[in-house]
Amino acid sequence: MKQQRYAVIVLFALIIASSLTSIGSYSSTSRQVYEDMDRALALALEEQQSDVINQDTIRTFNGHLQIAELRGKATLAVDTRGQKFKAYAHCSEATIFSLSDQRPATILGVLAGLWAMLMWFRRRQSLVGEPLTVTIANKNAFGGLTYEEDGRFYAADGSLVQLTPMQHQLMEMFFKSSSHSLSKTEICNALWPKKPDASETLYTLIRRLRPVIEQHSDLKIESDRSKAYRLKIRYI
Numbered sequence: 164m165k166q167q168r169y170a171v172i173v174l175f176a177l178i179i180a181s182s183l184t185s186i187g188s189y190s191s192t193s194r195q196v197y198e199d200m201d202r203a204l205a206l207a208l209e210e211q212q213s214d215v216i217n218q219d220t221i222r223t224f225n226g227h228l229q230i231a232e233l234r235g236k237a238t239l240a241v242d243t244r245g246q247k248f249k250a251y252a253h254c255s256e257a258t259i260f261s262l263s264d265q266r267p268a269t270i271l272g273v274l275a276g277l278w279a280m281l282m283w284f285r286r287r288q289s290l291v292g293e294p295l296t297v298t299i300a301n302k303n304a305f306g307g308l309t310y311e312e313d314g315r316f317y318a319a320d321g322s323l324v325q326l327t328p329m330q331h332q333l334m335e336m337f338f339k340s341s342s343h344s345l346s347k348t349e350i351c352n353a354l355w356p357k358k359p360d361a362s363e364t365l366y367t368l369i370r371r372l373r374p375v376i377e378q379h380s381d382l383k384i385e386s387d388r389s390k391a392y393r394l395k396i397r398y399i
Contacts, residue, residue, distance in 0.1 A: 200252035
């Protein structure tokens with residue numbers, strides 16, 4: 164369970180890192196592009212000693228651009244607001260993005276995709292044969308919970324799961340059932356055979372057992388209209 168949480172954290176960290184790296188590269192390139200265009204425009208206007216933009220201005224402007232990829236892509240315009248005309252250079256966001264170094268962001272994005280595929284594959288493996296109990300070296304294991312020969316339940320990290328006698332007896336019944344499901348009548352007859360109506364007692368037992376099981380495994384207890392209960396693997 165903890166491993167799944169760490170895996171999700173790593174996935175989101177890779178996605179965030181990829182996004183921030185992409186944005187950072189774009190912002191840095193954008194500053195360089197506009198600094199280059201402003202410098203080239205200032206030199207071009209200084210050479211022709213006029214704010215009027217013509218073909219010669221454009222040729223001179225392109226000649227002063229240090230970023231070669233901007234030549235032919237940067238545009239010149241005139242701002243008519245105010246009392247004087249003001250020439251300025253502009254470049255599309257797509258051009259700036261194409262000039263920015265997106266390789267680190269792409270690598271992080273690919274790693275995030277591979278990590279997500281690995282998580283999905285491992286999750287798929289853990290769900291194979293879900294309704295059955297896997298028997299390995301005399302250990303009954305299901306959903307990250309193991310029922311040992313000593314009659315105790317252990318979490319995936321090997322720690323003992325502390326259960327009350329009633330909780331332990333109910334979990335034994337779930338593990339001994341091939342489908343990991345029990346009817347309400349089965350449980351009540353086994354745990355409280357002399358009690359005419361143990362519905363409330365069963366409800367309380369299930370309510371207190373659920374958080375314990377979910378804390379130590381990938382399992383949850385599902386209710387079928389309070390007529391039956393089933394141990395089932397939780398999805399991420």
